[in-house]
Amino acid sequence: MSATVFIDGAAGTTGLEIADRLAGRSEFSLVALDDASRKDPAARREALNAADFAILCLPDDAAREAVALVDPDSKVRLIDASSAHRVSDGWTYGFPELVGRDAVAGARFVANPGCYPTGFLALVAPLVRAGLLPADWTYTVNAVSGYSGGGKGLIARFEADPAIGWRGYALGFGHKHLPEMARYAGLPRPPVFTPAVIAAHRGMAVSVPLALSAMEAAPSPAAMRDALSEFYAGSPIIKVCDPPESGEILLRADAAPWDGLELFVLASPDGSEAQLLARLDNLGKGASGAAVQNLNLMAGLDETAGLQLTA
Structure with a gap:
């Protein structure tokens, strides 16, 4: 018998992409509310409580209200x-x-990671745990994302003006992703974070530059690459990649949905500088793909079921 899944906020970008990944899967049966009911608290309460699983694709305050239902x-x-x-x-x-x-498999309440934190944490957390990177270092994060991650408002603004190629934001600092970035990387303070959106619907690159020559007992780039490879050994979703021979890592404006995550350790010839870089789909492993991976685990299924892992 299939498990019932209610997507609260199914009309948004994340909800639509989750539904696409679950379409045609016999393990799950989607519970849908019509347009008249999806904003009715009574109808939402009934759907939430009757389902085996509910995925909240809502703004923060609305998500808290949903949990209260x-x-x-x-x-x-x-x-x-x-x-x-x-x-x-x-x-x-x-x-x-x-x-x-x-x-994750045994949890009742699971919080999906943010898209930017997914890239940052995948790179930094294992290296801090291994003692290769210091927890008390002041890390910086430079990242770009497809504009779909900004919700309907940003999508509309970007598509209304095709001349915009790059839009920096969070210029007042204090981005809402910072608490999870610090906590799950084991850092006493959050990194300095500079996000931007670009003229592509989807895709994301998260870069952490490292001045290794300024660190005491700095790790070699090879040691960091080996540690990440060991940490993610056997993962069907996260891959540690060699530096590209072309010297370039690309995000394509016409990229298809993708639920994988690629990690790179890039270094200067003398090893004094390095750049940790993650490439992912902000709507894939950064949002909807991660939600489906977690749903699979909670339902006792193969974590990759329904995911698109060919870039």
Whole structure:
């Protein structure tokens, strides 16, 4: 018998992409509300509490309100794709490769990671854990994303003016992704984060530059690459890649949906400088693909079922 899944916020970009990944899968049966009911609290409460799983694809405040609609005796298990619960007590951080697949599989409340934190944490957290990178270093993060990650408002602004190629934001600092980046990397303070969106619908590159020559007992780039390769050995989703012979890593404006994550350790010839770089789809492993991976684990299925892992 298939498990029922209610996507609260199914009309948004993340919700639509989750539904696409679940379409045609016999393991799940989607619960849908019509346009008249999807904003009705009573109808949403009924759908939430009747489902086996609910995925919240909502703004933060609306996600908190949705959680409040869950009855104490409900069987429903939640995946929250917002940032509302990523550092909240009682919620499991939905990054199986970092927190453990068993932790996600056994959780009732799972908070999907943010798209930028997914790239940053995949690179930095294993190296801090291994003692190769210092926890007390002041890390910087330079990142670009396809404009689809900004929601309907940003999508509309970008598509209304095709002359815009790059849009920097969060210029006042204090981005909402910073708490999870610090906590799950084991850092005493968050990194300095510079995000931007580019003239591509999807895709993301997250870069962490490292002045290795300024670190005491600095690791070699080869040691970092080996540590990441060992940490993700056997992962069907995260791959540690060799530096490209072309000297370029690309994001394509016409990229298809992709749920993988590629990691690179790039270095200067003398090893005094390095750049950790992650390439992913902000709507894939950065959002909808991660939610489906977590759903698969919670349902006792192969974590890659329904995912697109060919770039």
